Structure formats: structure tokens, C-alpha cells
Amino acid sequence: MEFRDIEIFLALAEELHFGRTAERLHVTPSRVSHVIKKAERRIGGPLFERTSRTVSLTPLGERLRDGLQPAHVQIQQAVDRAVAEARGITGTLTIGYTTPWCADLALQAAEVFRDRYADCTVRIQEIQFHDPYGPLRRGELDLQIAEVPAPVPGVTDGPVLFREPRALMVPADHPLAARDTVSLEDLAEAPMIKPRGEVPKILMDLHLPAHTPMGSPVPAGPTFSFWAEVPALVAAGLGVSVVACRAARFHSRPGIAFVPFQDGPTLDYGVLWPATGQTPSALAYVDLLVDLAYKPGDD
Structure with missing residues (x-):
């Protein structure tokens, strides 16, 4: 199995849903189905039980998952360390937030980020509504997860993460x-x-x-x-x-x-950053935020 095929198999083993797996990996459901069928032909047995309502691992699929997962994690960590070194993802990344749900996402992303980029420390702090952009404009933060858009100079809107009624x-x-x-x-x-x-x-x-x-x-x-x-x-x-x-x-x-x-409109929450630009560490963290925010079941 190729590395991407292993990644698709492990994602489906976790999600147990072809559509969610495709969305998570930015591929089509037909691509996920093709990879699984190809793996089953190569191995010689079914890895998943499929019905019109559910997807579940077979005993053979469970053993394959348990065997592949540790090695996949090690490979991914090695790649992430190489990427971090090449991009200069080091030092301290300071993230602000304005609501508990923004804090939850920030902390979830920070946990994954620390595993991937051991040479970069992540700090999380709350931002008060009476001074919503001051810390970012003063250079005290690298990023902020907050209400958007930000109608002030010196602050740039990034991707929207939540649209809340x-x-x-x-x-x-x-x-x-x-x-x-x-x-x-x-x-x-x-x-x-x-x-x-x-x-x-x-x-x-x-x-x-x-x-x-x-x-x-x-x-x-x-x-x-x-x-x-x-x-x-x-x-x-x-x-x-x-x-x-x-x-x-x-x-x-x-x-x-x-x-x-x-x-009335929704309350939208997204990423804000200084208009001067983003560091490689900040960009890598934003990629994680987007992936985690749109992961099904996050609500």
C-alpha cells in the first residue's frame, strides 16, 4: 500500500464514514472507495462491513489498523520535523481567543501542533471585548481567533472557522x-x-x-x-x-x-493576524485550525 492509501484507510477506520473521510482528506468519496477496494483485493479479504447506513471495521480491518497506525504516526512525525526545520517553525507562537469555543479549538490545535513541531511552543490567552484588537496590533499576539470581520487598520481577516446563529x-x-x-x-x-x-x-x-x-x-x-x-x-x-x-x-x-x-446575520468567528504578515509557524497553525474547525462532529 502506498502512503496516501494507508492514510485514507486509517482515516476511514477512524471516521467510519466515506463522506467525512473524503472531506477530511480533501478527496472525493469515490477516491476513498477505490482505495479501499484496491487494498481489499491486494490483501484478499474485506476490511470494512458496509451497509446503506453504517460502516464498520472487520476483524481483519481492525488488525490492519492496529498494525499500521504506530508506523504511520512515526512517519508523519518524521516528515513534520523535517518540514518544521526547513520552514523555521520554531520559537513561541502566541494565540488569542475571545470565546470558550474559540479557546477549545485553539487548545485542540495547539496539542496537535506541539506533537508535530516540537521546537515551537504555543501560548494561549483570552482577549477581552473592551480591547478586542489591541494585543494583536501591539504585537503581543501572532494570531487571534475571534469575531470577524475586523474593521480596524493593522489587522487582516483570515479564514472563517465558525458561522454561528x-x-x-x-x-x-x-x-x-x-x-x-x-x-x-x-x-x-x-x-x-x-x-x-x-x-x-x-x-x-x-x-x-x-x-x-x-x-x-x-x-x-x-x-x-x-x-x-x-x-x-x-x-x-x-x-x-x-x-x-x-x-x-x-x-x-x-x-x-x-x-x-x-x-439577522450569523456571528462569524475566524482567524485574525497582523497586517504585516504571518510567520511560517502561524501559517502552519492556521492550516490546523481550518482542518479541525470543519471536522464533522466538532459542534
């Missing part, structure tokens, strides 16, 4: 909490909690607007410096906040509810 985080006893959905016009019915600091107006208009699309004013609520303050302020009945629907998995607590929006 939005929700309104409201006090559990607020009338809006009983709704199945809310609209942007409903923002006029409760004070909006907003960050302190010099947040670009275009960013505020996108995420925490002062007026509804029809022009109704959105009442001003209390302000915050750190995101951890927001759920507490909402639970106390002091205001509401626009969040990603995924926030319900990370910030649920007594006294608050999350109601999806029926209209």
Missing part, C-alpha cells in the same frame, strides 16, 4: 424568555449590556446595536469589562446580551435563558 441571553423571568424566537426589533424591549472601552462602532452596530433595524432605540444597560460579568448581570435582571446560540452550552446558569433570533 445568534441568540438573546435574557433574564429567566423576562417576557422574552417565554418566546420560541425573538427578532431584532425585540431589542427595544430590554436594556442592552455593553462593554466598557473603545470598541469600534462598526463592531458595536453588528453585535450590540443602539437601534433596531426599524430605528427604535435599544435601551442602554450596565457595562462590563470582562465577559464573566455578563451572565451575572443578566441573571440579576439588569439587561440582555446578544450571543451565539452555542453560548448556552458554556454559560447556562440559574436565572438566565437563551432565545434564538429568527432574523
Whole structure:
């Protein structure tokens, strides 16, 4: 078996789905099927059991996977070390993030990155909404995983990693909490909690607007410096906040509810980097982020 064929076999053994395997390896499902059939002909027995609904390894396939996997890992690590040395992937890579789901992705990518590039250290740190681009513009970060686009000079937008439907985080006893959905016009019915600091107006208009699309004013609520303050302020009945629907998995607590929006844009999260350019280490890390973000089941 050629190296690429082994890679396809091992990926299918992990995913147990031809479509997901093809997407992960950037090939067609027919290519995956062809490689597996060729391997089965060469070996002389079935490696997978296939039905219209499921794919599973046969005992022969399991033994082949267990035999190939350690060697494949060693080969890949040797190649990665050579690539790292050739490209200069060394030193320290500092990554910022703004949400827990961005942090999860950053840490997942960092774990893989450290295995591949042992001479490069990865540091992860949280970025606060009241100074969303300062650390990146001051050169304190190499990359940032955050809301995009970034409407400021000195920062360049990279690939989008998540497109999140939005929700309104409201006090559990607020009338809006009983709704199945809310609209942007409903923002006029409760004070909006907003960050302190010099947040670009275009960013505020996108995420925490002062007026509804029809022009109704959105009442001003209390302000915050750190995101951890927001759920507490909402639970106390002091205001509401626009969040990603995924926030319900990370910030649920007594006294608050999350109601999806029926209209409005998604909240998009992606990679930001300094306009001056990217290092080889940063580019290699971004490639990992893209692969992991679009891996099926990540949600």
C-alpha cells in the first residue's frame, strides 16, 4: 500500500464514514472507495462491513489498523520535523481567543501542533471585548481567533472557522424568555449590556446595536469589562446580551435563558493576524485550525 492509501484507510477506520473521510482528506468519496477496494483485493479479504447506513471495521480491518497506525504516526512525525526545520517553525507562537469555543479549538490545535513541531511552543490567552484588537496590533499576539470581520487598520481577516446563529441571553423571568424566537426589533424591549472601552462602532452596530433595524432605540444597560460579568448581570435582571446560540452550552446558569433570533446575520468567528504578515509557524497553525474547525462532529 502506498502512503496516501494507508492514510485514507486509517482515516476511514477512524471516521467510519466515506463522506467525512473524503472531506477530511480533501478527496472525493469515490477516491476513498477505490482505495479501499484496491487494498481489499491486494490483501484478499474485506476490511470494512458496509451497509446503506453504517460502516464498520472487520476483524481483519481492525488488525490492519492496529498494525499500521504506530508506523504511520512515526512517519508523519518524521516528515513534520523535517518540514518544521526547513520552514523555521520554531520559537513561541502566541494565540488569542475571545470565546470558550474559540479557546477549545485553539487548545485542540495547539496539542496537535506541539506533537508535530516540537521546537515551537504555543501560548494561549483570552482577549477581552473592551480591547478586542489591541494585543494583536501591539504585537503581543501572532494570531487571534475571534469575531470577524475586523474593521480596524493593522489587522487582516483570515479564514472563517465558525458561522454561528445568534441568540438573546435574557433574564429567566423576562417576557422574552417565554418566546420560541425573538427578532431584532425585540431589542427595544430590554436594556442592552455593553462593554466598557473603545470598541469600534462598526463592531458595536453588528453585535450590540443602539437601534433596531426599524430605528427604535435599544435601551442602554450596565457595562462590563470582562465577559464573566455578563451572565451575572443578566441573571440579576439588569439587561440582555446578544450571543451565539452555542453560548448556552458554556454559560447556562440559574436565572438566565437563551432565545434564538429568527432574523439577522450569523456571528462569524475566524482567524485574525497582523497586517504585516504571518510567520511560517502561524501559517502552519492556521492550516490546523481550518482542518479541525470543519471536522464533522466538532459542534
